[in-house]
Amino acid sequence: MLKTFPRGGVHPPENKLTAGNPIEILPPPETVVIPVTQHLGKPAVATVNKGDKVLVGQLIARAEGFVSANIHSSVSGTVSRIDTVTDISGYKQTCIIIDVSGDEWLSDIDRSPDIITEIKHSPEEIIQKCLDCGIVGLGGATFPTHVKLKVPAGKKCNLLIINGVECEPWLTSDHRLMLEKGEEIITGARIMMRALGVTKAIIGIENNKPDAIAHLSRLLNGANDISVQGLKVKYPQGGEKQLIKALTGREVPSGGLPIDVGVVVQNAGTAYAVYEAVQKNKPLFERVVTVTGKSLSKPGNFLVRVGTPVAKLIEAAGGLPENTGKIISGGPMMGKALANLQTPVVKGTSGIVVFPAEESQRPQVGPCIRCSKCVSACPMGLEPYLLMSLAEKGLFERMKAEKVTDCIECGSCSYICPAHRPLLDYIRLGKTTLFKMMREKSVK
């Protein structure tokens, strides 16, 4: 019997069309648009000005405050302007726009193909390297990695989990990375183990990627510090609280963090980025993005420079199909529809999914008959139907009592609802309004 998390969850059609497509390197575009906010936390502050010449890997915006991340140039060229451009948030944000000329990298980045498995750095050096290189969680939430690797005083960490679950349908970027860069991911995991001071790590992979499980197990070759664990396919297993429960049986308390049960979870892509930062001195300025959709002629996995417009990715995947209704950045469950094809790829962009018009439209909403399918599907044990009606009526304090802040926004409730009610939209409204109210209170 394979392990999984016990409560809730759904199983949407997997549609992993691109699982067999090796990662292709996409050349840099003519211009890149690099937002200064690509992470959770405070925006970085631009350190370059209009007209400055920059090289690949050069720092162009510095982290502001503890929870923030450095931003590096993904191309070589000239800064043409610093302006507000619509980014993934759907709003205009400050971006650094660079005209590309050539592809000249900073000389201290190690571009050789050798894999360095020996770890020479001390935990402090590793954390500093992650901060310097602007490493953030690449699973989608983009939480700065250096913050996660620093165990807060009074807390103890005894296990690192590498998240290779990739539970979102359609996406295959982590899958391909585990197949092609397995050795590097394992080294990255060992680097993070040293930073955290733990002796044990588990790589969790869903059972729909048997080749990745076999490949990593073979590479580990019976090593006793890291183990690979296959998991039953169920969404949202990639959520850290669900993954911890599935692998260890420990339950993160309501309102708590994984560190409260002695665990830190890092994405497989992040492990690779940490490897590159620490061993190769390479900042995070490119990532693997799955570009997929049934209507695309050449879907695939691409290694893309941050700041490349989405239009370029779709071009590489065979051009925009005529009847496209929606283009989603991220997976179809948690991703966000794009309003503009010029939106740049950021550190958190794991995939671009193209849907034809007839599949993408929201179906007609019916009344709630209290069938409680959403309650059974919620992996956090909440009551989505109740939260939605509370949000509609504006009873936000009641929502707080109903633990709306525990919602991980996985969208299982909206997916399962037979009346197609927009449950998550209203729950998100409640969450944001509550957080705003709390902030206003704390200011007062």
Add this chain to the structure above:
Amino acid sequence: MSHTILLTVIVLGSVGLAAAVILYFVSQKFKVYEDPRIDIIQEALPGANCGGCGFTGCRNFAEALVKADTLDGLNCPVGGATVMADVAKILGKEAVVSEPLVAVVRCQGSYEHRPRTSAYDGVKECRIAHLLYGGETDCHYGCLGYGDCVEACQFGAMYMDEKTGLPVVIDEKCVACGACVKACPRNIIELRKKFKKDRKIYVSCVNCDRGGPARKACKVACIACNKCFNVCKFGAITIQNNLAYIDSFKCTLCRKCVTECPTSAIVELNFPPRKAEEEAVKETLTQK
């Protein structure tokens, strides 16, 4: 038989009497004094419970009025000066006349002025669309057009204009309770001073982008060119975050800024036609 009836009457009667005596003493002991004026004032208030005064309902407002030393800062926007004068009379205090206000929608981004660049398919509520993205046009500040303000208005003073896709305030019905101001996630609606004959001059734009992008997104956007600021003699106009703002309490309705504005972002409403315009109208009439 008659014995039973008599017994019942005596027993029940004495129980009732005992209870009455106990209740009398208990009520004396635990008596809560409530100012009788609160009830009288509540009667005098409109009873809309709209929250426009800043209190939760008319009863709360009445309590606050009785407790307050002066009526300064306390105002019922629905009842206006007449109700507040009545209240002052009941309380024997001096009425503070506050300026009447009216809600104004500061966006002219109609279908015609603001080209649509994307199509929204989600929940048709402004507060939800606002969470998701900048909206169907390139102006990420302007009206989303799903009518949360109309929904919030208890007085039927707002409606959506189908031609423009923008909300419209009916001045005669608006009581300036501020419900629409709170409902709008983009802070487009403002309570402004109500002038005679509902005359209005205001910057009908809230776009904080630089001039170029603002104009590209909407033909009638404020581009913060400073022309209105320079022409205003009364210091009513300020420019902040690429946006001009006219303080309605300083404005004298001279209309100089309106003619200066190159993008027609400043709006004048309910004025008689200007002299030059009048002549032009006459000319066209005579030509006909």
